[in-house]
Amino acid sequence: MTKFLIDSDVIIWHLRGRREIAELLKNLQKAGVPACSSLSIVEVQQGVKPGEEKKTDAFLNSLTVYPVDRKIATEAGRCIRGYKKRGIVLGIPDAVIAATCLVYNLVLLTYNQTHYPMPELKLYPL
Numbered sequence: 001m002t003k004f005l006i007d008s009d010v011i012i013w014h015l016r017g018r019r020e021i022a023e024l025l026k027n028l029q030k031a032g033v034p035a036c037s038s039l040s041i042v043e044v045q046q047g048v049k050p051g052e053e054k055k056t057d058a059f060l061n062s063l064t065v066y067p068v069d070r071k072i073a074t075e076a077g078r079c080i081r082g083y084k085k086r087g088i089v090l091g092i093p094d095a096v097i098a099a100t101c102l103v104y105n106l107v108l109l110t111y112n113q114t115h116y117p118m119p120e121l122k123l124y125p126l
Helices: 008-015 019-031 038-045 053-061 070-085 092-104
Strands: 004-006 035-037 064-066 107-109 122-124
Touching (some): 004 008, 004 092, 008 019, 035 092, 038 092, 070 092, 092 107
Parallel strands (some): 035 064
8 A cells, every 4th residue: 555645835735725636635545544744744834824723733633644753864864965965955844754755665745846856755746
């Protein structure tokens, strides 16, 4: 069974009512409960507007959340360091999200595929 990690941008588009994302997430639920990184919760929560709190919290509470543990932190640091040597700057949230997928063998759902240059990372085509 393939498991999916939802990037912050996809969560935001879902909460803003993008129908194709709602349909996609509904279909992916057949493979299990969708998940996100704890960093995605930070990224989503920082942009919540007044009146959006209940809907946002309800959706985020429906997801499995992968915390940033030692394995993920170590892998994210390695990714950042390795790509820095190549002249590519990875943001910490993106590196942590990618590391979460790599450590737990998850497929990443994101519209920001250019943020994730790791060839070993499985990306869902959006």
